[in-house]
Amino acid sequence: MSLLEARSLDAGYAGVAVVRGLDLHVDEGEIVALFGPNGAGKSTTIMTLCGALPVIGGEVRLGGVATTASLHVRARSGVGLVTEQRSVFARMTVADNLKVSRCRTDVALEYFPELEQHLARPAGLLSGGQQQMLALARALTRGEPKVLLIDEISLGLAPQVVDRLLGVVTTAAARGAAIILVEQYVHKATDIADRIYVMRRGRIHLTGGAEDFRGDVSRIEEAYLSADPSPQEPGAPTPQGKMP
Numbered sequence: 001m002s003l004l005e006a007r008s009l010d011a012g013y014a015g016v017a018v019v020r021g022l023d024l025h026v027d028e029g030e031i032v033a034l035f036g037p038n039g040a041g042k043s044t045t046i047m048t049l050c051g052a053l054p055v056i057g058g059e060v061r062l063g064g065v066a067t068t069a070s071l072h073v074r075a076r077s078g079v080g081l082v083t084e085q086r087s088v089f090a091r092m093t094v095a096d097n098l099k100v101s102r103c104r105t106d107v108a109l110e111y112f113p114e115l116e117q118h119l120a121r122p123a124g125l126l127s128g129g130q131q132q133m134l135a136l137a138r139a140l141t142r143g144e145p146k147v148l149l150i151d152e153i154s155l156g157l158a159p160q161v162v163d164r165l166l167g168v169v170t171t172a173a174a175r176g177a178a179i180i181l182v183e184q185y186v187h188k189a190t191d192i193a194d195r196i197y198v199m200r201r202g203r204i205h206l207t208g209g210a211e212d213f214r215g216d217v218s219r220i221e222e223a224y225l226s227a228d229p230s231p232q233e234p235g236a237p238t239p240q241g242k243m244p
């Protein structure tokens with residue numbers, strides 16, 4: 001059974017759908033990569049799956065049951081979210097960042113031993129990569145994360161740091177988490193994914209097993225390069241800037 005599923009999902013803003021008819025699912029222990037050019041609807045999809053945006057049409061199913069629950073209720077049911085925004089409390093120490101959300105510090109340090117030496121430092125003084133490690137550790141150790149939604153955590157980070165973060169994502173999946181990964185490093189994400197979806201102009205344009213694309217991601221990249229500006233936003237930025 002899929003832990004998280006979108007069925008014929010329409011999603012967007014103020015009742016106007018920018019994502020249409022989206023069918024997508026992720027199972028226990030699976031990593032699903034969600035690709036697409038700027039404005040394709042990836043973040044809108046993630047925000048709707050986690051409950052930060054309301055469903056306009058179709059449904060989101062969590063553990064096989066349709067849900068319209070809020071972000072906080074879904075978080076309590078084990079849906080974690082990590083975004084490019086490095087959601088840490090900047091003035092609190094790393095230790096307090098973990099304590100305040102009732103995270104398991106021991107498990108967090110198992111994932112990221114490099115955070116141990118920084119436990120007493122305010123999180124705002126960590127490097128961008130360390131802050132993202134802390135954000136990911138918080139999402140992974142706050143209760144039992146069943147589903148993890150990851151939206152461009154690598155933004156602005158060095159490739160080695162991205163490898164480190166994606167390594168932990170792989171470990172989390174091996175421990176049973178169902179993961180949806182929006183990632184600009186197409187090669188790296190395809191390497192660790194089980195399945196991929198490519199979105200274009202609010203719809204699924206291409207999907208399949210990741211092994212079919214490994215070593216040759218050109219079919220994925222073509223979807224970026226041939227993308228038109230979104231009809232919702234004439235003149236939207238072209239996708240090329242997002243390519244690794």
Ligand SMILES: Nc1ncnc2c1ncn2[C@@H]1O[C@H](COP(=O)(O)OP(=O)(O)OP(=O)(O)O)[C@@H](O)[C@H]1O
Pocket residue numbers: 013018036037038039040041042043044045230232233236242
């Ligand atoms: N808050 C908002 N209000 C209205 N429209 C929005 C809002 N956020 C995004 N959009 C529009 O929704 C569409 C999909 O945007 P979305 O951010 O989901 O795309 P994306 O694939 O995540 O792009 P990117 O890779 O640039 O983050 C775009 O046309 C965008 O302009």
